[in-house]
Amino acid sequence: MIGYVDIKKAVIDQMNAKVKNISVLANEELSGFKPPAFFVQIIPVTDTPYLDYEEKLLTVNIHYFSAEKTDLANLKMLDQLNLTFFNLIRIGERTITLQHKRHQIIDNVLQFKFDLEFLNDVDVVQINGEWVLITRLDDSLGYTEDTVQLVQDIEIKEV
Numbered sequence: 001m002i003g004y005v006d007i008k009k010a011v012i013d014q015m016n017a018k019v020k021n022i023s024v025l026a027n028e029e030l031s032g033f034k035p036p037a038f039f040v041q042i043i044p045v046t047d048t049p050y051l052d053y054e055e056k057l058l059t060v061n062i063h064y065f066s067a068e069k070t071d072l073a074n075l076k077m078l079d080q081l082n083l084t085f086f087n088l089i090r091i092g093e094r095t096i097t098l099q100h101k102r103h104q105i106i107d108n109v110l111q112f113k114f115d116l117e118f119l120n121d122v123d124v125v126q127i128n129g130e131w132v133l134i135t136r137l138d139d140s141l142g143y144t145e146d147t148v149q150l151v152q153d154i155e156i157k158e159v
Contacts, residue, residue, distance in 0.1 A: 001120045002091050004058070008042050010091040011060055015040075018084040019077075039063040045115075049122070057117045064110040074110040078103055081112045089116070 012024050015038060024038045041061040048055040062081065066073035081103075088095050099115040 035065040035067045054120045062112045069108040
């Protein structure tokens with residue numbers, strides 16, 4: 001199952017492998033940094049759950065703050081980002097196709113965006129004819145197979 005942290009890590013790793021000597025900022029560092037620098041934003045669009053899988057759609061938004069603050073510097077980086085994120089991204093053991101690549105330059109900051117749409121498997125099991133998510137027991141809280149009981153029908157008698 002691919003999570004948002006996995007996606008952000010994969011984007012940053014791919015950038016670090018192809019674009020050298022430019023730091024990637026954390027959200028908390030957006031003031032007082034020294035350009036050139038990147039800021040990577042993961043924007044969830046939809047999470048649609050189904051019986052045994054979920055469909056995810058999200059936008060990756062890479063902000064580039066150039067040292068020169070010129071159109072030419074931004075266009076050079078746009079070419080580099082287009083090559084870095086040409087068609088595919090590897091996230092863990094999976095390869096996802098990039099969709100709807102686009103860009104804009106606002107106030108000399110390049111924003112390079114693309115969408116990712118994929119399915120995640122969800123572990124489910126059928127119990128008494130109903131599909132339920134598999135839950136993992138937390139041994140540190142004292143839950144074990146022997147101490148946990150499933151909900152059962154209770155017959156109440158009036159007195």
